[in-house]
Amino acid sequence: MLILLPPSESKRAGGRGRARLELADLRFPELLAEREQTARALVHVATSGDRDEAAKALGIPRTLVDELDTNAAIFNAPVMPALDRYTGVLFDALDAPTLPQEARRHLGRTAAIHSAVFGPIGALDRIPDYRMSATSRLPGIRLRSLWASAVTAALAQVAGPIIDLRSEGYVALGPVGDRDDTAFVRVVTEGPDGTRRALNHFNKHAKGMLVRAFALERPRVRSVHGFVEWARSAGFRMESAANREVLLVAD
Template identity: 50%
Template sequence: MLILLPPSETKREGGDAARLDLARLRFSSLTATRRRLVRELRAISRDEDASLKALKISARQRSEVLRNRTVTTSPTMPAIDRYTGVVFDALDSATLSAEARSFAAGHVVIQSALLGPIGAMDPIPAYRLSHDSKLPGVHLAKTWAPLVPQEIAATNDLVLDFRSEAYVALSPLPRGGNSWFLRVVTESDDGSVRALNHFNKKAKGLLTRALLMHARDLATVDEVFTVAVQAGHRMEFGDPGEIRLFTSGV
C-alpha cells in the first residue's frame, strides 16, 4: 500500500540532520531531475524580486527566499515532520508510535513540487516552491508528469491518492485498478452529496493517521474501508477509480 499525500506551503523551521543529500531520497532515478530543479531554485533566489514573482508571494514573505537560497546547506528533518498545515496537523506525526512512523517510512509518499515524490522519512530542508510556481526554463507539470506515474506504478502497490487536485494535475495517475483517488465529501440533510475544499485536508490527515496507526500493509480498497470504519470514518465507492470519505465539514 502506498499513501500519496500533497505537500504543504508551510514548513517547520530547523532540523537535526545534515544538509540535503539528494541521493538519500526515495525514487533515486529522479536524482538528476531533482538536482536540476534545486539548482534553478537557488539561482533565482539570488534575485529577491524575481523570486517573489516566481513564487507568487508578497514582500512580507521574504524569508521564503532566504530558505531557497540556503536549501542545499540548511539542516534537514523527515518530510512527514517538516510539513505543517491542516493535513499534517491532523496527521500529527510527532505523536505517532514508533511502529507507525516505521510503517510511514515505507508506505507514505509526499508529492513535492521541488523534489517530486519523496518518502515520509526522507530528510529534507525547508524550502518554498508550489505547484504553480514559475522557475526560469522549467515547466513543473511537464517535468514531473512523465516521471512520477512510472515511479509509482513500479511499486506494484495499492495506491491511495490523497493529493489535492492541484498536485494531481502536476503528476496525474491513472484511476482504477490498483490506483484510487480519495474525494472528501459531506452529505446534506436532503441526502445530496458535495465535495469539500478546505475541510477535506483535515479528513485526509485523520484518515492517514488511522492507516499509519493500524500499521499493516493493505492490498485492497475493501481492507482500507475496514480500517477506516474501525477508526470512525465513513467511506464508500464513488466514480470509477474514486473512493469517498464523508465528513461533517467542521
C-alpha cells in the same frame, strides 16, 4: 501499498545535527535528474537580483519575501523528516511528532509526500525548509512537463494499491497512470437532504485524521477495496465511486 500525500506551504524551520540534503537518498531515486534540475533552478531564482520578481514567480507573498533566503540555502540547510517538516491543516491533524515510533516507521514504508521541488518523497526522507508550490514558475522549466511522465513511471513500480490523497495540482505533476489498483480520495460533506459537496479546510483535516489512524492501526492492505473496508472499520465513512474515486464523507 502507497499512500500519496500533498505537501504544505507551511513548514517547520530548522533541523537537527549536521546532516544536509542528499537528493540521491530520497525515495524514488530514479527521479534524481528532475530533482537536481528543479532544486538548482529554485536556488537560481532565489538568488536573482530582483527579489520582488522572484517572489512573484514562486508565489511567495511580499510579506514573506525573506523566504527567498530559505530557498537559496536548501543545499546547505539542516534537514528533518518530511513528516515533521510539513505543518498546516493536514499535517497538524496527522500530528506525526506524537506518533509512536512503529507508527512512524509504518508511514516511512507506506506513505510518500509529493513535493514540488523533490517530487514524491518518502514520509521519513530528510528534507530542508523551502517555499515552492505546484503553481510556482521556474526559468526554462515547465513543472508539469518535467515531472509528469517521470513520476508516473516511478509510481508504476510501486507494488500494491495506491491511495491518492493529493490535491489536483499535484496529481497533474505525477498522474498515477492507468493502473487498476489506484483510488483518488475526494472528501465531501453531506447535508440534511443528502446533498454532498466538496470541502476545503476540512478536506485536509479529514485526510490527516485518516492517515493518522492508518499509521496507528497499521492494517495489512492489499487492494483499494481492502483500504475502504479498513477505513470503515476504523470509523470513517468511505465508499467507492466511479472513475477510480473513493469518497470520504466528513462530518
